[in-house]
Amino acid sequence: MKNEGGKENNRHSTPGKKEAETLIQTVEDYRREKEILLALSNELTKVREKNDLLHLFKKGIKGLFYISHTIITLIDYKDETYTPFLLDNEGSPIRTHDRYQEMVHSRFSLNEPFIQSVLQASAPISFLLKEVMDLPQSPPFLQVNYEKGVTEILMTKLMKEGKPIGFLHIYTDKPEGFSAEFRSIINGIVPQISGAVSNILKNEELLKEEKEKSFLLDFSSEIAAVRTKDDLARAVHGAFRKLNPSGGFVIRRINEDKHTLSIYVYDMPNVKNRKIIKELENTSFEMNDGLQNRILNSAIPVLLNTEREIRRGITSTYLQYWKQLGIENFVGIRLRNGETNLGILLLDIDEINVRLLKGICAQISIAMANIIANDQVSKTQGEQAFLLDFSKDITRVRTREELQHAIFTVLDKTMHTKLAMIRVLEDDGIHLSAFMYDKSLFTKVKDQFDNMAAHRITVDEPYTAQVLASEEGIMFSVEEEIKSGNDYAGLWRSTGLKNMYALPLRVGDKSIGTIWILANRLSPLLVKGICAQISIAIANIQANEKLLTYKKKLEIENDYLKEQIKTIYNFSEIIGNGEAMQRVYRLISLVADSNTSVLITGETGTGKELVARAIHNASGRKDKLMVKVNCAALPANLIESELFGHERGAFTGATDRRIGKFELANNSTLFLDEIGELPPDAQAKLLRVIQERELERIGGKQTIRLDVRLIAATNRNLDEEVKAGRFRADLYFRLNVFPIHLPPLRERQEDIEPLANFFIQKYTRSTGRKIKSISPKVIQKLRSYTWPGNVRELEHLIERSILLAEDGKIDDLFIPESTGTDKTNPALLLNRSLDEVERSYIIETLKRCGGKISGTGSAADILKIPGNTLHSKMKKLGISKSDYFS
Structure with missing residues (x-):
C-alpha cells in the first residue's frame, strides 16, 4: 500500500515509528506545498497580460502537477452568461473537435445547476464529466471535453471585491487526477489569480482606451483635410475598415424639405446586388418612419435588428432591401x-x-456640416452669378420672341425642364390670358392643352387666386392634385413630372401675371430670381431699379448665409468623459424619453442645470422652452404667485392677471432649482399640483389641467431635511422618482484638464486674450485642489488666470489657501485615534496629488510641511504606495 505521499509503508515498523514517519511526511508535504504556493504567488505578481498567465498555467502548474489543460471564463452580468477569456489553444485536447470554435465563441448561462453549484462552493470543486454532462441544462463544453478523453474538471470562482468575476477551469484525463495537495494549492493561489485577471482586464481596458484615442486622433487629422463628399467617403471608409473590415456604412442626409432623408455617401463592400444599391441611391425615405426618427431623437447609438424592425411594423422599403442583402444587425x-x-x-x-x-x-458631423455649408455657399454664389448674367441678358429683350428664346434656354439648360404656362393679367385687372408656353411639353394631350390655353380665366379662379395671394409661390404635387380632382392635373401628369411650381409675376407690389413650371425639384432661389427678371421683361419698366433691388436682396441673403456659417458651431455641451460622468450620461439617456420626475442632487457648481437641460433637450418636449424657477431666489410671499399664477385683484398689488410658471411649462419641462429652499406652505401646495396635475390660480376658480414634466435640483441632503422636519416626506418621495447625483469635481480628476481647456477656449474668445498653452505645473495644482465650488469655481478661476496671464501662457494659478469645505467633518472623526485621522488625511492628499510627495503641487506643498517630514510621517504611519495608488 501507498500513503498520500506515495511511499511504501514498512510492515516491520513499530507504531511509534510509523507515527513519526507520518508526521515527517506531513511536515514535508506542508513545506512542499508552501514552497509551491510561494513560487506560484511570486510568478502571479509578474502577470501583466494574458500570455503571462497562460505561460504560468502551462509551465508552472503543468510542470508540478499533471493536468490536461486550463481555461478561464468571465461573467457578464448584463445578460447573465459567462464566456471564454483565456484559452490554452496549443495544449487543449479539444482544439481538434468539430465544435471547438463554437465553444470558443459561446455564451454559457449562469442560471443552470452546474455553474450554480460552483458559485455556491466555498472552495475548488471537482466533477466527473460522465456524471454531470448529461444532466439537464449542463453546458455543452462538458460533453465536448469528455469526447476528447477528459474525465474530470476542477472549478473554482474568481472573486473581486466580494463578487464573482469568472471561473478557473482545470481539466484532467486521469482518474482521480486532482489530489488533496493540488486542490489546496489551487485554493491558495485563487486570490492571486483573481487579482491577476483583474489586472489583465484593467490593462486591456487602458490599452483599448489608448487605441481609441489614437484612432480618433488619426481620424480627426484625416477629417481635417476633408473638403468634398468624396473626401468624406474616403476618410470614413478608411476608418471603418480599421474597425470592421467586412462591414459597410451608409450616411443619409436630411433633405431640404426637412421631411425625408437620402443617401449622402456609402460603402457596402459585401453587397453584390448593384441594382438594389442603385434603387436606394435614388430614393428618399420619410424621416418619421418609426426608425429613422428614433435614431435622430436618440443621443446615443441605437442597435437595431432588421427582422425585428420589420415585425414591429416598419414599412420603409430599405428594410426589405437590407433583408434581401443579408444585413441582420x-x-x-x-x-x-x-x-x-x-x-x-x-x-x-x-x-x-x-x-x-x-x-x-x-x-x-463637423466635416459634413462644413461640406454642406461650402456646397451651399458655392451653389448660392453660382446661382447668384447666373441670375446676374440672366438679368443682363433679359434687360436687352424687346420682343416676345426674344423673351421666349431666353426663357426656354434658361429653363432647359439650367433647370432641365420646360415652361408650362405664363399668363398675364389683362388691362381690366380681372382676366388673365396665355402669354407664353412650350407646346412640346404637352404633345401627348395636345388638343386638350390647346383648349385650356385658349381659355381666358379670372383672378378668382381657385388655383390662380392661391398663387396671386402667395408671397413665394406654391408647389402642387401632381398626384395629390389628381386625387383632389384638379382639372389641370391630368395635363400635368402626362409629362411624367412630379410637381407643378406656380409663382406670381410681380413688379413691385403689383401683380402682372402667373408663371407655371413643371419639374421634379427646383431651386427656390433660382425660380424666384428668374421670375423676377421675367416680370421685368414682361412689364418692360424700371429694369435698372429692379436689378439694383434684386442685387441688394442677394447681398442680404449672402450676409445671412455668412452669418449662418459663423454661428453654425455655436453649441454647448457637458464636459466630462470620466467614469462618474458616464454613469450620469447613462441615467440621462434612460430617463430622457419618459415623463418621469427627476431629482438632480449635487454640490453647488456641479452643473445641475446643464443636466436638466440635457434631459429636456433629449426628450419629446425639446421643441418647447424649458421653464426654470430658482426657488431660493423667490421671496416667501411671492412663491405661490410665481409658481401657480394669480387673478387680477387676488391680493393687494395684483393689478393684472399673472400666468404662473406651471402654466408656462404646460406640455414642456419645469425645472425647480434649489427645491430644498421651498418653505413648508409652498411644499404642500406644490405636492397637490404634482399629484392632481391641475391647479387654480390665486383668487381664481377655474381648474387648469396640466401636462408638465418636473425636474428638481438641490445641493441639500433631502433625506436629512425630511428627518429634521424641514422638508415634506411625501413631496420628497414624489420628486425622488428618478434621482441623478452629480459627482463633485474633486471626484472627477480625469475631467479637470478637459474642463480647463474648454474654459480657456471660451474666455480667450470673449476676452480677446490669446492663450497658447497651460503649464504642467498649473495642471498639477488644479488636480491637487479640492474644488469646494466645483466646476463653477474652476470656470471663474480660469477666467481670472487668463486675464492675469502673460506671454500667452498660463503658468500660475491663484488658488485659495483653504476654504470651509476643506475642513474635515467632525462627525466623521468620532471613534478614531489621532494617528488614524492623520494617516487618512495624508493618504487622501497623496491621492489628490497623484502620488507626488514633494515639490510644487505635491502633498508636502499642500500640507505645508517639508518633504522629509512627510516621508518620516508616512513611514511611521505605515503608508505605502498601494494606499494611494489604485
Missing part, C-alpha cells in the same frame, strides 16, 4: 452639429462602442 447614430440634425449614420456591425462611435460621429 446594424447600428444607427444621429449626425448632429450643435442643435441641428444633419442626418444619420448606419453601420453594419453587431456591437456598440458608444464612446468611440460618438467620437467618430462628432468628427463626421
Whole structure:
C-alpha cells in the first residue's frame, strides 16, 4: 500500500515509528506545498497580460502537477452568461473537435445547476464529466471535453471585491487526477489569480482606451483635410475598415424639405446586388418612419435588428432591401452639429462602442456640416452669378420672341425642364390670358392643352387666386392634385413630372401675371430670381431699379448665409468623459424619453442645470422652452404667485392677471432649482399640483389641467431635511422618482484638464486674450485642489488666470489657501485615534496629488510641511504606495 505521499509503508515498523514517519511526511508535504504556493504567488505578481498567465498555467502548474489543460471564463452580468477569456489553444485536447470554435465563441448561462453549484462552493470543486454532462441544462463544453478523453474538471470562482468575476477551469484525463495537495494549492493561489485577471482586464481596458484615442486622433487629422463628399467617403471608409473590415456604412442626409432623408455617401463592400444599391441611391425615405426618427431623437447609438424592425411594423422599403442583402444587425447614430440634425449614420456591425462611435460621429458631423455649408455657399454664389448674367441678358429683350428664346434656354439648360404656362393679367385687372408656353411639353394631350390655353380665366379662379395671394409661390404635387380632382392635373401628369411650381409675376407690389413650371425639384432661389427678371421683361419698366433691388436682396441673403456659417458651431455641451460622468450620461439617456420626475442632487457648481437641460433637450418636449424657477431666489410671499399664477385683484398689488410658471411649462419641462429652499406652505401646495396635475390660480376658480414634466435640483441632503422636519416626506418621495447625483469635481480628476481647456477656449474668445498653452505645473495644482465650488469655481478661476496671464501662457494659478469645505467633518472623526485621522488625511492628499510627495503641487506643498517630514510621517504611519495608488 501507498500513503498520500506515495511511499511504501514498512510492515516491520513499530507504531511509534510509523507515527513519526507520518508526521515527517506531513511536515514535508506542508513545506512542499508552501514552497509551491510561494513560487506560484511570486510568478502571479509578474502577470501583466494574458500570455503571462497562460505561460504560468502551462509551465508552472503543468510542470508540478499533471493536468490536461486550463481555461478561464468571465461573467457578464448584463445578460447573465459567462464566456471564454483565456484559452490554452496549443495544449487543449479539444482544439481538434468539430465544435471547438463554437465553444470558443459561446455564451454559457449562469442560471443552470452546474455553474450554480460552483458559485455556491466555498472552495475548488471537482466533477466527473460522465456524471454531470448529461444532466439537464449542463453546458455543452462538458460533453465536448469528455469526447476528447477528459474525465474530470476542477472549478473554482474568481472573486473581486466580494463578487464573482469568472471561473478557473482545470481539466484532467486521469482518474482521480486532482489530489488533496493540488486542490489546496489551487485554493491558495485563487486570490492571486483573481487579482491577476483583474489586472489583465484593467490593462486591456487602458490599452483599448489608448487605441481609441489614437484612432480618433488619426481620424480627426484625416477629417481635417476633408473638403468634398468624396473626401468624406474616403476618410470614413478608411476608418471603418480599421474597425470592421467586412462591414459597410451608409450616411443619409436630411433633405431640404426637412421631411425625408437620402443617401449622402456609402460603402457596402459585401453587397453584390448593384441594382438594389442603385434603387436606394435614388430614393428618399420619410424621416418619421418609426426608425429613422428614433435614431435622430436618440443621443446615443441605437442597435437595431432588421427582422425585428420589420415585425414591429416598419414599412420603409430599405428594410426589405437590407433583408434581401443579408444585413441582420446594424447600428444607427444621429449626425448632429450643435442643435441641428444633419442626418444619420448606419453601420453594419453587431456591437456598440458608444464612446468611440460618438467620437467618430462628432468628427463626421463637423466635416459634413462644413461640406454642406461650402456646397451651399458655392451653389448660392453660382446661382447668384447666373441670375446676374440672366438679368443682363433679359434687360436687352424687346420682343416676345426674344423673351421666349431666353426663357426656354434658361429653363432647359439650367433647370432641365420646360415652361408650362405664363399668363398675364389683362388691362381690366380681372382676366388673365396665355402669354407664353412650350407646346412640346404637352404633345401627348395636345388638343386638350390647346383648349385650356385658349381659355381666358379670372383672378378668382381657385388655383390662380392661391398663387396671386402667395408671397413665394406654391408647389402642387401632381398626384395629390389628381386625387383632389384638379382639372389641370391630368395635363400635368402626362409629362411624367412630379410637381407643378406656380409663382406670381410681380413688379413691385403689383401683380402682372402667373408663371407655371413643371419639374421634379427646383431651386427656390433660382425660380424666384428668374421670375423676377421675367416680370421685368414682361412689364418692360424700371429694369435698372429692379436689378439694383434684386442685387441688394442677394447681398442680404449672402450676409445671412455668412452669418449662418459663423454661428453654425455655436453649441454647448457637458464636459466630462470620466467614469462618474458616464454613469450620469447613462441615467440621462434612460430617463430622457419618459415623463418621469427627476431629482438632480449635487454640490453647488456641479452643473445641475446643464443636466436638466440635457434631459429636456433629449426628450419629446425639446421643441418647447424649458421653464426654470430658482426657488431660493423667490421671496416667501411671492412663491405661490410665481409658481401657480394669480387673478387680477387676488391680493393687494395684483393689478393684472399673472400666468404662473406651471402654466408656462404646460406640455414642456419645469425645472425647480434649489427645491430644498421651498418653505413648508409652498411644499404642500406644490405636492397637490404634482399629484392632481391641475391647479387654480390665486383668487381664481377655474381648474387648469396640466401636462408638465418636473425636474428638481438641490445641493441639500433631502433625506436629512425630511428627518429634521424641514422638508415634506411625501413631496420628497414624489420628486425622488428618478434621482441623478452629480459627482463633485474633486471626484472627477480625469475631467479637470478637459474642463480647463474648454474654459480657456471660451474666455480667450470673449476676452480677446490669446492663450497658447497651460503649464504642467498649473495642471498639477488644479488636480491637487479640492474644488469646494466645483466646476463653477474652476470656470471663474480660469477666467481670472487668463486675464492675469502673460506671454500667452498660463503658468500660475491663484488658488485659495483653504476654504470651509476643506475642513474635515467632525462627525466623521468620532471613534478614531489621532494617528488614524492623520494617516487618512495624508493618504487622501497623496491621492489628490497623484502620488507626488514633494515639490510644487505635491502633498508636502499642500500640507505645508517639508518633504522629509512627510516621508518620516508616512513611514511611521505605515503608508505605502498601494494606499494611494489604485
